Amino acid sequence: MKTKPAASKRNPAATREKLVMAAVQLILRQGFVATSVDQICREAGVTKGGFFHHFENKEAIGLAAAQGWFDYVTSVYTQSMEGADPDPLEQLHAFFDTLDAFTRDSDRLCACVVGMLSQEMALVHPGFQSAAAAHFTAWTEGLEKLLVAAKEKHPPVIDFDPERVAWFVNSLWQGSIVVAKSTQSGPMFRANMRMAREWIDSFFGIPPPQQCALTAPAS
């Protein structure tokens, strides 16, 4: 029991997290550049002095928001997979199912903090560029490991490079976000993911279901 002063007047860790969570929400909605420090403070119920006590500058909370979002998304995926079948191919399917469910939840925006920061900042600011690259790489490595394990357990009928396919899937994911944002088409997002899933299945000789994503009506 070393933690929790709980209901004390000050709680620096909680204040910091409130700021990060506010930043994440604002960045998801309107992007990083359009989000002002004042706005983050207002949303979090913290004054500017408090903000700059916890974060050296605006860049710092941007990076913290990216990290927070990465941790959140990663935990959602790992949770959805660790409960499921130990078969790596089934875990891969669980991953796609989670992505699918994500877009059906209207509370959660079809957006990604890491993608946003990559798009807005990568070409202008090396710190954001390498941070976004690191997050993308970590996500890709997670997918890659699943694909490697799936290859070991299920001999593929078509050979493929797991790393390359993992980058493909993550690129498709990010791009579907970008396109769905303006077309406001959740069904298109989900169809994209289902096509990718059935594409990967085909490597293992798994035939598409009768309701194939390539031809079936939208859902």
Add this chain to the structure above:
Amino acid sequence: MKTKPAASKRNPAATREKLVMAAVQLILRQGFVATSVDQICREAGVTKGGFFHHFENKEAIGLAAAQGWFDYVTSVYTQSMEGADPDPLEQLHAFFDTLDAFTRDSDRLCACVVGMLSQEMALVHPGFQSAAAAHFTAWTEGLEKLLVAAKEKHPPVIDFDPERVAWFVNSLWQGSIVVAKSTQSGPMFRANMRMAREWIDSFFGIPPPQQCALTAPAS
């Protein structure tokens, strides 16, 4: 000879275009929100008064930049295809080849004005949302027509919905931009496009080349 005062002191059409081109370049590099009107004016060699004579507000030049970029990209693709083989499947290949060549040209950034505006503005500003959606839709319809024509000429061995595949390809394109921006990986971008190309080829029973994108070393 109705046109061209040429070297006169005033040239409203040229001034407007200078502003749009400056906006496009700045948006590609640093995004729309981070680009100030002053910056656009400086880059174009036009004063603020001149700017607001041609554009009602900042939104107006954002939309004009999106339109200008759309026209530019579309013309690059149509040019690359109208010179090529009339076979729609070959034209589709020419499309992928153009995309590939695009990323090898270091002068041209790996970025898209429409994707940028969709990412930054779609959730906050209806005008940008519908403009980006219109451009994405137009690009997708172009691809869809090629796929429909290819299906008519070459009976596919796997049936597919051309519209859905077109959205898939364009989403992958946008996402590859987002990811490549931070990972700075042109080869990954090109591998993604080659995998999509061979995926589509497989619908028509065309086997992957010996240097298959799924396994071959990067280029």
Add this chain to the structure above:
DNA sequence: GTTTTCATACCAACCAGTTGGTATTAACAT
């Protein structure tokens, strides 16, 4: 009593947009 955590008040730089004006041009009359 020192350090941490936060609040208040403030700053220079920059933001989109406006002002009031001038120079250029096209249309037309002479």
Add this chain to the structure above:
DNA sequence: ATGTTAATACCAACTGGTTGGTATGAAAAC
């Protein structure tokens, strides 16, 4: 050709408000 007029194209200077960031101080925690 030339003078007149009206509209267009452009400019320098400015406005109110916002930006990221700071200086100072006070209350809480150790």
